Amino acid sequence: MDTTKEAARMNRSRRAPQQEIVQHRRRLRPVLAALAAALVAVGAPAASAATTTAWATWTPLTGEAGSFTATMTLAGQPALTADITSDSRAGQVGVISGASTWLSEGTPIGEKYGSSRDQPYLNLRPRADSATSPSTTTYTFAAPTPSSGWAFALGDIDADSVRISGVSAAGDPLTADDLGFQGGFNYCAPGTAGKPSCTGDPDDVPMWDPASLTLMGNASASDTSGSAAWFEPAVPIVSLTFEFTQRSGFPVYQTWFASMARDITGTVRDVNTGVLDGVDVSLTDSNGTVIATTTTSGGGQYSFPGYFATDGYEVTATPPPGKTGVVTTGAADLRTQDAVVDLTVRDKASLFGTVTTAGDGTPGVAVTASGPDGVLTTTTDGDGNYAFPLIGDGTYEITITVPEGTVAVSPTTRTETVSGDDLSGVDFELARLGSVAGAVTDDAGAPIGGVTLTVDGPGGALSVITGVDGRYLIDELPPGDYVISVVAPDGTAVEGPSSRKVTITASGEAVIDQDFVLVADDVTAPPDDPDGPGKGGSGNDPLPTTGADSTPLLAGGVIALICGGALLLFARRRAV
Template structure:
């Protein structure tokens, strides 16, 4: 993929469809990223959207290095005319993440997993993969319970080319290319053009129909040196309402009512108070069902309608209205707690001669009944929630002329079972953990980004704990016969071993020269020697390697010499490193042509073949100088005599 078109983007876009009609404003936002941390084949980061209610994600990737990291979005983006831009706005100047395959061959895809802090909204969000031409991406995910998500639930929405839609367009879109990838639901793989030809802007996008706890992208090189990008974005809807005072028997100050919002997964999203008209708003929130809005009236007031309402922003803005009034004597009140922690939403019933009446506890665990006449034999009961034990009925009492307070229930939560899943010493997010009792259905959960997991309020009994071992790790034994009594059961850990890998390229002449296929490479270490052959691109790669030291040796082909050594040594630890870049250089043998020795010339001979005799001795240098001097003087004298004048 070209530098600007290395666009295997993965856009996870959260759909919330607008605000109330009166505001006529739609808010969108693209994710922010922490800088990429770690090193080649062991990167981490985190992603967080600016839309309240959508969970942040911890990201782990075994991508190789080289042009990876958070990018600015100034030159690669979704224009407003693209299907994605038309729905969620342009991503111009919003950051995205660049990643690559694990190694530059067809058998070493990189695995990148997004582990969400809580499950995502189950509707109205999407992810998009772009510039899929000379590569392919296989997609997998887990739902809120840790079960695998089907291809249909991933929600393939179609393909398009980034460059085929109006302006502005990313740099490099000088012409519409028209290359579009294809989706295979059977393998959950988005694949580029049949020829694996490097083009620009081939894109496919998805809108999941279930909540996800993890999203995993397996990116495979088919040819060239691909890079792919990932975006997240969101659109939000409003949660608001009105608190109305009936004004009887005296006014209730609505500005003193606390309104609380809790997310679908139990996360506290904050509180607000109504204005003087009773109106309140929690602003823009991610689109999903299951938000819980509750009110806590001031001490002098009571809620006439339900104190708690469940609302959804999945299809429209959400509204939750409440009625309050001043308390009419005599009130009966109390709290429901477990280990000192308030329990919200517990059904409480007041029994009297006039018949029972029920309410539910607020976020602070409190409840209140008013307008109770003086009488005997009142009593209060609760429906003890699953996962808790304790008294469900308090002693009888009489109402005379004062409020009845302190009708409290203190429950005990069943124990928690918890632990951590690590791989090569680091926590592994997105791993499904199953807790199976000797009788009854199993329970499942998914590890958080740091590898921790917890089963809350587990009934007493004996359990087996197993995990779904992630790809690339050696399976771990299950933890059997774990006994749960009355105390928490921590430290149920799984330490996985990640096999390592090594690889490199054979070049001709120089480390950046042409590549050489068909060269034999021998790797010797734990498990014995293994023989590899470089592919057409000169590459070799070997994975599944146990911890230890390995010797890599090239068999230099006939007619070549090894340059810079023919043996390399690497060490792999329990971290499962990928020792790429173990390159070799070979060069054609050089041949030297010998310089011929000249034949000696024969000495002159007399007729008959004899050697001429030496006819004199050598003349010494001083005599030669004397002779040349006399000769020069004579010539000078002759010249002078010729210049004398002739006598008359």
């Protein structure tokens, strides 16, 4: 930029503050008058519902050459401040009023954020007026910036260059996409609406190199006027750095910041009683930080006006006194328009169920609910009912503890989701365990111990042995069909059926008198030779022919056989 022109502009800027105040007041008079008339007409201030834009404010540049500091504040809710450090050289540097140089509404950034006329900006220079001594200026934000809704512009980048860098809220170096280059323009170009009195070439704009993140002035390095570019960062930023290097001429560059704000409004209602006044409402940003609170009034209404035009906001209401319920949490996105977020207060949902055994309610059963708030426990009442009142929304695992003497017919754990309304019918079914009993005797009714019986049913085969009294018992049998079989010991046989079929229902019957009778095996004498002894016959004579009289021997054998059989039968019965 021409030295004489810049010096004249700086002189004008020194005289500007007093004149600016007077002009500003004059411009505000009709606005204030119109606002007052509107207030009288409606009787109360109307809620804001328009997009607002503003240019940053600055504290004066303090310090000395090589060590300047200042503060910049982005307008918006909540206001965002950045501490500035710069090793710029001295001479025509500082916060300038914006009375003689500005970005008009005819520039690309002005079309979106409005004119910067009479709005301050920062003038800085290289560390030294040479191509090897760039100045480094860093903006360190008190909190991460919004991911949208704000912009910065660099002006008088004609015979100079600026390399831009920074750090995201995630701790990563900023990329070209993160910085959001929007384009170059010339704020002095003829025909630009509302431009300052300077004259510039509309083709004289800096070039952006995304690879090196460098904004380069015109190819001839000519010291001209109005060459500028603007950026809209697309990620939250914690620091932003400009390295300004002279190429030729008189190196001075300008920095503007602007922001856009919109409103979040809504109404809080109770699902049963309607709108609610006096409800506390909070606003949370994308970092999870509560940035504002308010209270509903005038028919359950609330308002958060003038917040950065970005996304990631959440609005939450606190249940009013006497309410143990919850509210819906609404998301607000201000990137393109105002947001209206209505909230609903309702009692927390409850979960109910019943535990039955054979169709009857079962008291005293322990029930647990594992979910978002940990593990809750309860017990069924006298009718088998249980409840988790005001459990709230979420997914839960409901589990019962099966009492002794019963078995679960349905699964003992159920996964259920509560969403808004009460959830009932989370039921469980049990069955009582049954038993089978009986006795094993001989045909005279005497008990026989040590006899094995098997019971085959839904759980597989079980076995039991009769006691000395001949009795057996198999218990803890779940519902199902069973087959009971007796295993006859050697030398005995089962009189009648050797197995029985029984059914155990959910009522858990005790099936008795499943008895079995055992008898001794039959003993049969060898058959006589039909041809008589010693007659040759078929060779099946009981005794061989010896030539002697066999009658006495046969008689003795028959007697011995009869006596032996009697003794054997007596011995077996005695043993039994």
